[in-house]
Amino acid sequence: MTDRPHSDKLYDRATRVIPGGVNSPVRAFGAVGGRPPFIDRGLGAELIDSDGHRYIDFCCSWGPLILGHAHPKVLKTIQATAARGCSFGATTALEVELAEFVTGKVGPLEKVRFVSSGTEAVMSAVRLARGFTGRDKIIKFNGCYHGHSDYLLVKAGSGLATFGEPSSGGVPASFAAETLVADLDDQEGVEKYFEKYGDDIACVIIEPIPANNGLLLQRPEFLHFLREITAKHGALLIFDEVISGFRVGWGGAAKLYGITPDLMTFGKVIGGGMPVGGFGGRAEIMDKLAPMGTVYQAGTLSGNPVAMAAGLATLKVLEKEDGYNRLEELGAYFENALKENLGEVQGTIVRQGSIIWLIYQKEMPRRADQIEGAAIDLYNRHHRAILDQGIYLPPSGYEVMFVSLAHTTDMLDRAAGIIGKTAQSL
Numbered sequence: 001m002t003d004r005p006h007s008d009k010l011y012d013r014a015t016r017v018i019p020g021g022v023n024s025p026v027r028a029f030g031a032v033g034g035r036p037p038f039i040d041r042g043l044g045a046e047l048i049d050s051d052g053h054r055y056i057d058f059c060c061s062w063g064p065l066i067l068g069h070a071h072p073k074v075l076k077t078i079q080a081t082a083a084r085g086c087s088f089g090a091t092t093a094l095e096v097e098l099a100e101f102v103t104g105k106v107g108p109l110e111k112v113r114f115v116s117s118g119t120e121a122v123m124s125a126v127r128l129a130r131g132f133t134g135r136d137k138i139i140k141f142n143g144c145y146h147g148h149s150d151y152l153l154v155k156a157g158s159g160l161a162t163f164g165e166p167s168s169g170g171v172p173a174s175f176a177a178e179t180l181v182a183d184l185d186d187q188e189g190v191e192k193y194f195e196k197y198g199d200d201i202a203c204v205i206i207e208p209i210p211a212n213n214g215l216l217l218q219r220p221e222f223l224h225f226l227r228e229i230t231a232k233h234g235a236l237l238i239f240d241e242v243i244s245g246f247r248v249g250w251g252g253a254a255k256l257y258g259i260t261p262d263l264m265t266f267g268k269v270i271g272g273g274m275p276v277g278g279f280g281g282r283a284e285i286m287d288k289l290a291p292m293g294t295v296y297q298a299g300t301l302s303g304n305p306v307a308m309a310a311g312l313a314t315l316k317v318l319e320k321e322d323g324y325n326r327l328e329e330l331g332a333y334f335e336n337a338l339k340e341n342l343g344e345v346q347g348t349i350v351r352q353g354s355i356i357w358l359i360y361q362k363e364m365p366r367r368a369d370q371i372e373g374a375a376i377d378l379y380n381r382h383h384r385a386i387l388d389q390g391i392y393l394p395p396s397g398y399e400v401m402f403v404s405l406a407h408t409t410d411m412l413d414r415a416a417g418i419i420g421k422t423a424q425s426l
């Protein structure tokens with residue numbers, strides 16, 4: 001086992017002053033066991049911990065770092081922007097530039113508003129959907145994560161067509177009751193909700209490429225069905241593209257599947273590693289926001305210039321370097337390398353571009369309940385051995401891997417070799 005005395009010491013200090021020692025729960029490595037390495041710096045596709053160990057990083061800060069760590073162009077832009085002041089609480093040219101760039105690239109977006117996290121983007125989009133439709137209920141899917149706002153920390157109640165139950169302490173049952181939870185890939189379940197509550201459903205929200213509970217790729221017909229049924233009942237369709245937006249291509253999942261949602265949410269890649277979220281859609285809907293309309297939404301640091309500059313610089317590098325084609329190539333290369341190296345080990349590799357999920361079961365799941373516990377256990381049990389060989393995988397079998405433009409085919413071969421050998425040894 002690799003020793004990490006500096007990380008261990010930092011972790012001890014952290015647990016004394018920060019709950020669980022972390023500012024976001026999965027960072028504690030609870031699912032995979034062992035203490036988490038503390039990160040000192042990142043360089044391209046690599047992380048270096050406080051003890052000087054190097055890792056090829058497949059977590060990439062949970063998705064944002066599509067160019068890899070500390071990309072020179074992004075860094076230079078951040079430094080130059082920060083030198084002019086970090087925040088003004090007044091509008092800057094950078095916000096306009098990023099908004100123009102984003103609406104220019106994503107068809108369904110006529111207007112966009114920037115916030116500071118994905119959670120905030122989704123929370124605001126749901127409020128806007130309610131304000132626009134004058135309705136209260138929302139439908140979400142089991143196995144989709146939409147950030148940690150109250151109405152979205154809800155799991156399915158018992159039995160179909162019942163109200164949701166809070167999946168976190170501190171969420172009132174009366175809030176959760178406004179959230180109807182359906183299963184992915186379950187057309188009938190959604191139809192039943194609309195039959196029963198059709199006139200009170202403000203929106204259906206889905207990760208069109210669900211990537212927070214494994215990678216549960218949906219049948220295109222199911223997503224098209226959601227577009228049709230929401231339109232029929234006067235409800236809005238929200239695509240939560242906080243992961244998929246600017247990850248799977250210009251236009252995200254909406255473009256990929258040829259669907260025009262009413263609202264879309266963004267985060268992660270759009271901030272280039274800085275805290276940024278965004279939500280947008282048709283002007284008719286977006287203009288219901290304050291100061292134009294009655295739906296309140298605000299933020300002291302929203303549209304922060306340094307964050308806008310980092311996002312814009314990232315997207316421009318992607319554009320200049322034909323990033324999405326290269327990411328598709330790298331993703332396909334890694335998928336094949338993993339398949340070869342896993343040999344006889346039973347596993348499925350689910351991939352959408354540079355989002356990759358390795359699950360040790362035969363069937364590719366489309367719903368949360370089709371993921372086998374034993375498959376997750378195997379991933380979690382081999383995590384530490386792989387980490388100790390210099391490969392930083394997401395610390396839970398339910399999390400997906402990301403490949404960045406900084407990953408080389410040599411790195412992908414090395415990682416696939418280590419993952420394959422470790423899986424075979426278990």
Ligand SMILES: *Cc1c(COP(=O)(O)O)cnc(C)c1O
Pocket residue numbers: 117118119120122145146147148207212240241242243267268277
């Ligand atoms: C990460 C994520 C969020 C929440 O974003 P934060 O920036 O962590 O608040 C919301 N929706 C999806 C689909 C996500 O992947």
